[in-house]
Amino acid sequence: MKNETLCHPILTIKDLHVTIGEKKILKNINVSAVKGRVLGIIGESGSGKSMLCQAIMQSLPTFAHQKQGQIFYNDIDLAKLSNEELRKYRGRHLSMIMQNPSASFDSNQTIEMHFHETLKAHFTMNKKEIRQTAIYYMNKVNLPNPERILKYYPFQLSGGMLQRVMIALSLSMQSKLLIADEPTTALDTINQKNILKLFHDIRTETDATIIMVTHDLGVIAELADDVVVMYKGEIIEQTNVYECFDNPQHSYTKKLLQSRIIV
Numbered sequence: 249m250k251n252e253t254l255c256h257p258i259l260t261i262k263d264l265h266v267t268i269g270e271k272k273i274l275k276n277i278n279v280s281a282v283k284g285r286v287l288g289i290i291g292e293s294g295s296g297k298s299m300l301c302q303a304i305m306q307s308l309p310t311f312a313h314q315k316q317g318q319i320f321y322n323d324i325d326l327a328k329l330s331n332e333e334l335r336k337y338r339g340r341h342l343s344m345i346m347q348n349p350s351a352s353f354d355s356n357q358t359i360e361m362h363f364h365e366t367l368k369a370h371f372t373m374n375k376k377e378i379r380q381t382a383i384y385y386m387n388k389v390n391l392p393n394p395e396r397i398l399k400y401y402p403f404q405l406s407g408g409m410l411q412r413v414m415i416a417l418s419l420s421m422q423s424k425l426l427i428a429d430e431p432t433t434a435l436d437t438i439n440q441k442n443i444l445k446l447f448h449d450i451r452t453e454t455d456a457t458i459i460m461v462t463h464d465l466g467v468i469a470e471l472a473d474d475v476v477v478m479y480k481g482e483i484i485e486q487t488n489v490y491e492c493f494d495n496p497q498h499s500y501t502k503k504l505l506q507s508r509i510i511v
């Protein structure tokens with residue numbers, strides 16, 4: 249576990265409420281992510297984990313509304329920024345690996361064009377450097393023959409390959425805060441292990457902050473420094489990873505941990 253006394257929050261969410269119609273999806277969310285540490289988010293399906301990630305990115309679906317609250321990235325409230333201002337933060341500062349990669353690719357653009365658009369927006373790189381960077385990160389996520397994949401359109405790749413391209417794209421921006429919403433669900437076991445090793449390396453070798461949403465308590469045990477447990481749109485437990493496993497407070501957290509032992 250990284251030393252928490254040396255670190256300060258890069259992200260602070262205060263009193264966040266999100267609704268869909270009359271339904272309260274996120275209620276009174278207060279949480280911080282500390283620089284250089286991994287915050288794991290766990291909770292049953294539908295508890296609001298993805299909505300929380302999207303609220304942080306200020307990319308909630310149009311039918312969901314942030315009713316209240318502040319989302320500070322350092323001392324900037326992201327919820328107060330215009331779309332144009334947000335564009336400056338997305339990329340080098342904040343990026344998100346989503347559960348469903350196909351939704352975030354443009355089917356009319358090759359993978360190379362996606363890298364080009366993304367990297368050009370955040371770095372001063374020429375075409376050759378963009379290509380080299382893309383190949384470097386595609387190798388990191390274990391994609392075979394990256395040179396060939398660059399020429400492909402998203403629909404020519406399998407879900408697992410597209411997921412890895414998305415991870416490569418996100419990593420290529422070297423964001424200060426990386427949000428990974430169940431990044432390995434579309435992957436087979438070998439690639440899951442490889443991606444988790446990659447997150448492990450980012451955690452130990454850089455001062456990036458990672459928010460990792462997962463159903464897998466093994467991933468939490470392996471990667472997380474801090475843990476948030478969500479239940480029906482609320483945070484019911486927030487602690488460091490050792491306390492979470494050794495001394496869970498909430499009955500739901502205890503149930504989660506017990507189910508892991510039984511399985």
Ligand SMILES: Nc1ncnc2c1ncn2[C@@H]1O[C@H](COP(=O)(O)OP(=O)(O)OP(=O)(O)O)[C@@H](O)[C@H]1O
Nearest residue numbers: 268271273291292293294295296297298299300347
């Ligand atoms: N497309 C949608 N239309 C209507 N309501 C939705 C939609 N997506 C999510 N919700 C509502 O938002 C709540 C939170 O959903 P969210 O996707 O954040 O849960 P989650 O914890 O990420 O679940 P999972 O682990 O299955 O991904 C859900 O219970 C649901 O009521």
